[in-house]
Amino acid sequence: MRVERNVAASDNQQASVxxxxxxxxxxxxxxxxxxxxxxxxxxxxxxGWFQLGALRSDQGRIDEAIDAYRKAAVAGDAEARLNVANxxxxxxxxxxEAKRLYREAIEAGDTRALVELGxxxxxxxxxxxxxxxxxxxxxxxxxxxxxxxxxxxxxxGDTAGALSEYRHAVAEHVPASWxxxxxxxxxxxxxxxxxxxxxxxxxxGDDWAYGSLGELLxxxxxYDEAEEIxxxxxxxxxxxxxxxxxxxxxxxxxxAGDAEAAYRQALAHGDEDxxxxxxxxxxxxxxxxxxxxxxxSALEAGDEMARLPYAIYLLDAGRDDEAREHLAVAAxxxxxxxxxxxxxxxSENDPS
Numbered sequence: 458m459r460v461e462r463n464v465a466a467s468d469n470q471q472a473s474v475x476x477x478x479x480x481x482x483x484x485x486x487x488x489x490x491x492x493x494x495x496x497x498x499x500x501x502x503x504x505g506w507f508q509l510g511a512l513r514s515d516q517g518r519i520d521e522a523i524d525a526y527r528k529a530a531v532a533g534d535a536e537a538r539l540n541v542a543n544x545x546x547x548x549x550x551x552x553x554e555a556k557r558l559y560r561e562a563i564e565a566g567d568t569r570a571l572v573e574l575g576x577x578x579x580x581x582x583x584x585x586x587x588x589x590x591x592x593x594x595x596x597x598x599x600x601x602x603x604x605x606x607x608x609x610x611x612x613x614g615d616t617a618g619a620l621s622e623y624r625h626a627v628a629e630h631v632p633a634s635w636x637x638x639x640x641x642x643x644x645x646x647x648x649x650x651x652x653x654x655x656x657x658x659x660x661x662g663d664d665w666a667y668g669s670l671g672e673l674l675x676x677x678x679x680y681d682e683a684e685e686i687x688x689x690x691x692x693x694x695x696x697x698x699x700x701x702x703x704x705x706x707x708x709x710x711x712x713a714g715d716a717e718a719a720y721r722q723a724l725a726h727g728d729e730d731x732x733x734x735x736x737x738x739x740x741x742x743x744x745x746x747x748x749x750x751x752x753x754s755a756l757e758a759g760d761e762m763a764r765l766p767y768a769i770y771l772l773d774a775g776r777d778d779e780a781r782e783h784l785a786v787a788a789x790x791x792x793x794x795x796x797x798x799x800x801x802x803x804s805e806n807d808p809s
Contacts, residue, residue, distance in 0.1 A: 475502050482512065498525070503532035510540060519548050535567050542570070546577050547759040568597040572605055579609055580761075584789045600629035604637060611641055627654070630661060636669040643673060659686070667693075668701030675705035699723035700731050707738055729758035737766065745770065761787070765795050772798070 478493030491512055497505025510525035515675030524542050529537035530628060546555035555577050556584035562570035575590030588609055594602030607622030620641055626634035635658025642651035652673060658666025667690030671707035683705055703719035706712040715799055716738055723731035736751035764787040771780035787795030 471570060473497070473502075474500060475505050475508075478505065480507065482508070487512065487516070494525075498528060501532075503529045503534045503537070506532065507534055507537050509538065514540075514544070519544060534626060535562060535565065538562055539567065539570060539573065546573075548757070550759065550761075552577055552581060568594065568599060571597060571617060572599055572601045575602070576604055577783070579605070580790070584609055584613070595625075600626060600631050602628065602629050604634050607637060607641075616641070628655075630663075632663060633659065633665040634658075635663050636665040639666075639669055639673070648673070648677070661688075664695045665696040667695045668698040671698065672701040672705055675708065680705075680709065696723075696726035696728065699726055700728050700734060703731065703734060707734075707741075713738070713742060729755070732758060732762055733763045733766070736763065740766075740770065745774070761790060764790075765792055768795065768798070 474493055475497040478490050479496055479791065481487075481493060483491035491509060494505045494509035494512065498509060499505075506525045506529035506622075510522045510529060513519075513522035513525060524543055526544070530541055532650060539562060540598040540636060542555045542558035542562070545551040545558075556574060559570040559574035559577065563574065571590045571594035575594065576588040578584070578587035578590060588606060591602040591606035591609070595606070603622045605628040607619045608617075610622060611619035620638065623638035623641060627638055635654055639651040639655040639658070642648075642654060652670070655666050655670035660671055667686055671683045671686040671690070674680075674686065681758045687698055687702045687705070699719050700723040703716045703723060706716035706719055717735065718732045720735040720738060725734070732751045732755035736748045736755060738786040739745075739748035739751060749767070752763050752767035752770065756767065764783050768780045768783035768787065771777075771783065781799065784795045788799050
C-alpha cells in the first residue's frame, strides 16, 4: 500500500517551485512537473521528492520512484520511508531492507508500520511474530490489524478466530473486510450469511464487496443478478470489480473474449493481480507466449502466486533450467507443491 497525499493547485502568482510543480502535475504536464518537483527537492523541500516519487510510481518507473522516496525519507519524511519499504518489498522482494525500514518507522513511533511489517513477516512464514505485529497494531488503534490477523488465523485453520477478527474489521469499516468475512463464511457452507455480509459491504460502499458479491452469485449460477452487481460497480467506478467480473465471465461458455477484456480493464485500472488471472485465461486458450508475458508481468509486480504456475509452464515448454530457478524460489517461500516438483526434477536428473 502506497501512502499518498492530496495536492491542490496554487492561486498565488508568486507560487513556489513546489506549487508550480503541482500546477503542472494537475494540468497533465508531467515532464515539467517532474523537473519542478526535483528542483523543489534539491532546494530542500522534502515534499518535492515525495511527490516526484508518487508521480514516477504512477508512471510505473519504480526505480526512480524509490530513489525519490529515499531522498524524502533522508529529509525526515516518515511517509516516504514507509513507501520505500512497501515498494522494495512488493516490487523487488527485498524483505530484509523492508523489515529494517519498518522497524525503524516503528521505533520512531509510526504505528502504521506494524501492519506492513506483519505482512512481510507473514509472507516469510514468520507467522508468530506477524501475529504479534497485527495485535500490536490493533492495540495502537489500527483496525487493519484485525483483517490481517484474521487472514493468518484462517490460513492456520483457526476458522473461529478468523471469523471473529473479520467481524471486528467489518465493525470498524476496514476496506475489504466484508469480502474476507463473506468468503470465509461461504467456505464454511454458510452461503446465505455470506451473501448478506457482501450485500452489507455494497451498502457501505466498500469497493471490493461489489466484485465479491457478483462472483458469489456467479458461482451459484445466478448470472443475471451477478451481471447487475458487476455493472453497478462499473458505473460507480469501483475499480476492484473488474477482476472478479473477468473470473465470472471466464466461467461462462462463450464469454472468453469478454473475460479477457475484463481482465485487461482490471489492469488498466491498476489491479496488477489481474496479470496472473489473465495469464491463466490465455493458457486455457492455448496462447502460451502471451500467457508467459503476463506471468512475467505478475512476478515483476511482486505477485509470488504467479511463480509456481509460471514454473509449470516452463516445464511443459521443456525449459527445465528456468523452471527449476522459479521452483527453488517458490519452495524457499514455503510452497510445498513447488518443493515436490523441485525434488522430482532432481530425481530425474540424478544419474544413479
